[in-house]
Amino acid sequence: xxxxxxxxxxxxxxxxxxxxxxxxxxxxxxxxxxxxxxxxxxxxxxxxxxxxxxxxxxxx
Amino acid sequence: xxxxxxxxxxxxxxxxxxxxxxxxxxxxxxxxxxxxxxxxxxxxxxxxxxxxxxxxxxxxxxxxxxxxxxxxxxxxxxxxxxxxxxxxxxxxxxxxxxxxxxxxxxxxxxxxxxxxxxxxxxxxxxxxxxxxxxxxxxxxxxxxxxxxxxxxxxxxxxxxxxxxxxxxxxxxxxxxxxxxxxxxxxxxxxxxxxxxxxxxxxxxxxxxxxxxxxxxxxxxxxxxxxxxxxxxxxxxxxxxxxxxxxxxxxxxxxxxxxxxxxxxxxxxxxxxxxxxxxxxxxxxxxxxxxxxxxxxxxxxxxxxxxxxxxxxxxxxxxxxxxxxxxxxxxxxxxxxxxxxxxxxxxxxxxxxxxxxxxxxxxxxxxxxxxxxxxxxxxxxxxxxxxxxxxxxxxxxxxxxxxxxxxxxxxxxxxxxxxxxxxxxxxxxxxxxxxxxxxxxxxxxxxxxxxxxxxxxxxxxxxxxxxxxxxxxxxxxxxxxxxxxxxxxxxxxxxxxxxxxxxxxxxxxxxxxxxxxxxxxxxxxxxxxxxxxxxxxxxxxxxxxxxxxxxxxxxxxxxxxxxxxxxxxxxxxxxxxxxxxxxxxxxxxxxxxxxxxxxxxxxxxxxxxxxxxxxxxxxxxxxxxxxxxxxxxxxxxxxxxxxxxxxxxxxxxxxxxxxxxxxxxxxxxxxxxxxxxxxxxxxxxxxxxxxxxxxxxxxxxxxxxxxxxxxxxxxxxxxxxxx
Numbered sequence: 181x182x183x184x185x186x187x188x189x190x191x192x193x194x195x196x197x198x199x200x201x202x203x204x205x206x207x208x209x210x211x212x213x214x215x216x217x218x219x220x221x222x223x224x225x226x227x228x229x230x231x232x233x234x235x236x237x238x239x240x
Numbered sequence: 241x242x243x244x245x246x247x248x249x250x251x252x253x254x255x256x257x258x259x260x261x262x263x264x265x266x267x268x269x270x271x272x273x274x275x276x277x278x279x280x281x282x283x284x285x286x287x288x289x290x291x292x293x294x295x296x297x298x299x300x301x302x303x304x305x306x307x308x309x310x311x312x313x314x315x316x317x318x319x320x321x322x323x324x325x326x327x328x329x330x331x332x333x334x335x336x337x338x339x340x341x342x343x344x345x346x347x348x349x350x351x352x353x354x355x356x357x358x359x360x361x362x363x364x365x366x367x368x369x370x371x372x373x374x375x376x377x378x379x380x381x382x383x384x385x386x387x388x389x390x391x392x393x394x395x396x397x398x399x400x401x402x403x404x405x406x407x408x409x410x411x412x413x414x415x416x417x418x419x420x421x422x423x424x425x426x427x428x429x430x431x432x433x434x435x436x437x438x439x440x441x442x443x444x445x446x447x448x449x450x451x452x453x454x455x456x457x458x459x460x461x462x463x464x465x466x467x468x469x470x471x472x473x474x475x476x477x478x479x480x481x482x483x484x485x486x487x488x489x490x491x492x493x494x495x496x497x498x499x500x501x502x503x504x505x506x507x508x509x510x511x512x513x514x515x516x517x518x519x520x521x522x523x524x525x526x527x528x529x530x531x532x533x534x535x536x537x538x539x540x541x542x543x544x545x546x547x548x549x550x551x552x553x554x555x556x557x558x559x560x561x562x563x564x565x566x567x568x569x570x571x572x573x574x575x576x577x578x579x580x581x582x583x584x585x586x587x588x589x590x591x592x593x594x595x596x597x598x599x600x601x602x603x604x605x606x607x608x609x610x611x612x613x614x615x616x617x618x619x620x621x622x623x624x625x626x627x628x629x630x631x632x633x634x635x636x637x638x639x640x641x642x643x644x645x646x647x648x649x650x651x652x653x654x655x656x657x658x659x660x661x662x663x664x665x666x667x668x669x670x671x672x673x674x675x676x677x678x679x680x681x682x683x684x685x686x687x688x689x690x691x692x693x694x695x696x697x698x699x700x701x702x703x704x705x706x707x708x709x710x711x712x713x714x715x716x717x718x719x720x721x722x723x724x725x726x727x728x729x730x731x732x733x734x735x736x737x738x739x740x741x742x743x744x745x746x747x748x749x750x751x752x753x754x755x756x757x758x759x760x761x762x763x764x765x766x767x768x769x770x771x772x773x774x775x776x777x778x779x780x781x782x783x784x785x786x787x788x789x790x791x792x793x794x795x796x797x798x799x800x801x802x803x804x805x806x807x808x809x810x811x812x813x814x815x816x817x818x819x820x821x822x823x824x825x826x827x828x829x830x831x832x833x834x835x836x837x838x839x840x841x842x843x844x845x846x847x848x849x850x851x852x853x854x855x856x857x858x859x860x861x862x863x864x865x866x867x868x869x870x871x872x873x874x875x876x877x878x879x880x881x882x883x884x885x886x887x888x889x890x891x892x893x894x895x896x897x898x899x900x901x902x903x904x905x906x907x908x909x910x911x912x913x914x915x916x917x918x919x920x921x922x923x924x925x926x927x928x929x930x931x932x933x934x935x936x937x938x939x940x941x942x943x944x945x946x947x948x949x950x951x952x953x954x955x956x957x958x959x960x961x962x
Contacts, residue, residue, distance in 0.1 A: 195516040198756045202494055202523075205749070209490045213483050222482035228403045229472045232328035233716060 262320035269312030276305035285679035290866035295359035299792025317603035335392025346382035365789035408465030423450035440820035449500040480537035491527035497753035502573035521573030528566030550625035554605030561597025586647025620702035635688030642681035655806030772818040774947035780907035784939025798829030839944030
């Protein structure tokens with residue numbers, strides 16, 4: 181059954197499906213990333229490497 | 241309430257010892273990889289550098305060089321960087337010290353196994369996946385140890401957010417596991433011999449799905465993670481755009497996995513898969529350059545550091561090389577450009593631009609950053625580090641430019657056709673002689689790169705010697721709940737906090753492309769025309785094929801005549817899928833330092849092959865091929881042939897029961913016939929019929945001689961019709 185299905189599968193359409201899937205995922209990621217209000221949080225996360233050896237005990 | 245929470249502190253001691261160990265291993269194996277590379281470059285420029293020693297002959301040395309560079313040098317660099325940055329970004333010690341050291345010693349043992357087995361000729365004949373099945377299993381086990389240790393660290397992290405570098409590490413760990421396991425499914429014949437379950441075009445697609453993504457997920461994504469961590473650290477600036485890093489990550493991992501078929505353009509692979517590979521490769525330009533721009537613009541406002549800080553010099557130049565390589569890769573994936581560049585030194589130049597410029601300089605920059613920090617001292621000499629940078633950069637440029645010139649020269653010569661429709665350079669060796677001077681320049685470039693590295697080693701030794709005797713791990717106090725606030729997380733912020741969900745989504749992203757690319761071709765009957773089916777190799781030819789693989793002949797000779805006029809005029813009718821349908825593994829190759837061999841069978845008499853193996857210059861005066869005198873001394877393993885044939889049959893090769901039962905007898909009979917023919921032509925050697933050279937001759941004479949394409953040599957009309 182699977183073999184028969186594969187034997188008649190149109191591979192060009194499969195590739196096209198992959199391309200459209202990528203496009204959909206890409207647009208979703210883009211929309212998600214650039215949504216309103218995310219910038220403040222991103223700024224905080226982007227500074228993580230700069231504070232990763234900070235010794236919080238020294239500030240007490 | 242929140243103030244009280246932030247006052248709850250916890251002492252965390254980072255495991256610096258394991259990072260130190262990986263840094264030192266990285267530097268040790270870098271030396272091995274560079275030295276092997278230099279010797280290989282010299283062998284191509286001047287064949288006597290092969291020294292008539294089978295263990296370091298080019299065909300065996302080249303896999304040693306690539307494995308050392310990728311898995312030993314780059315691998316140890318990745319582990320050092322991942323373990324250093326993950327602990328700090330998660331504000332916790334690594335999950336388990338025992339696992340860390342098991343990972344370290346296990347990986348070094350694998351490298352040692354590779355260093356022993358590859359020169360001995362134990363090889364699966366698949367590029368960057370040459371190691372035999374026991375080592376493959378060890379790699380899978382140690383990789384799982386690494387994964388458990390890494391994900392365990394994420395699970396006990398004290399920082400809620402997962403910084404972008406860690407996303408790249410997650411994608412690396414998951415995808416490399418998938419690639420390695422699928423590409424290494426093999427059927428053992430003996431302790432150090434196996435055949436892959438994949439054959440012909442299946443094997444080609446699986447191998448280059450693996451091979452290309454080994455570059456993507458072993459040499460690119462983890463190094464991008466290191467870039468996103470170490471460049472902000474080195475310049476004390478956050479990454480230019482965190483938003484761009486998110487888009488960069490998802491677009492890159494989704495697209496990269498599709499690009500493997502660009503290694504097989506113009507071959508017998510179905511057109512749809514070639515076009516798919518080309519289109520997705522071209523699309524890779526965007527996320528790759530997005531990442532490069534993000535890395536470089538992190539230096540906004542502090543560009544002057546490039547002048548003063550060697551670490552920044554190395555890191556920024558590495559990112560620049562990343563940009564150049566990721567521009568050149570898609571360019572070479574365009575079919576018309578690939579026509580010219582494939583199988584030539586252009587590809588070698590491209591690969592080394594990435595390996596030396598991107599991976600090498602990123603690793604050096606990271607090491608210059610880490611070593612003083614880990615050993616709690618100052619770098620011995622900044623000026624020596626600067627000298628290292630300039631010497632190594634000059635070396636890379638000499639390498640890169642000479643290989644561009646060599647590749648384009650050879651590509652143009654191979655396809656040059658005069659007005660009568662004949663090849664302008666019909667003798668392959670003519671095209672080799674033209675580029676030998678460029679091989680010397682390449683070797684000089686490699687030598688400079690090695691000299692730069694030795695300067696670094698001196699600098700590192702002096703730095704460590706100057707370190708205080710009292711060495712200790714970094715200790716910090718961190719709030720128990722750093723980053724955890726009372727507001728519920730939303731969107732990607734929530735997603736990145738959920739390691740499992742994030743990992744599953746990453747895996748889906750790479751699985752989609754993998755399944756679409758590979759799954760339809762597993763149904764091989766769809767592409768194989770029954771009337772074109774070929775007969776299997778005879779037992780002796782099979783034995784000869786194993787010798788061909790063990791000697792690494794595939795690193796210089798392809799077995800794939802492309803559907804291009806230049807190829808067809810030179811070698812004969814374009815190769816078909818059917819011709820390699822029983823090839824476990826496929827041997828289409830990726831480089832033509834010597835000519836294609838797909839239809840070499842019956843082109844020359846047995847005696848020609850015998851003399852060619854003992855001394856190639858006896859029949860082709862200017863050949864750069866090494867001598868293989870040991871093939872006339874070492875004996876063929878006739879006894880093991882029954883087992884080999886049985887395994888092949890189990891893999892679907894249609895051997896009949898008689899061949900299965902009489903494999904050794906049939907092989908000895910065929911060997912005797914060849915040996916008698918050689919003796920009649922003047923070869924005087926006792927026991928010749930039992931020697932490896934005879935089995936290899938049987939195999940070479942069978943190439944292109946199976947099925948209905950037997951003996952086909954096309955004329956100009958066929959070529960011009962393409």
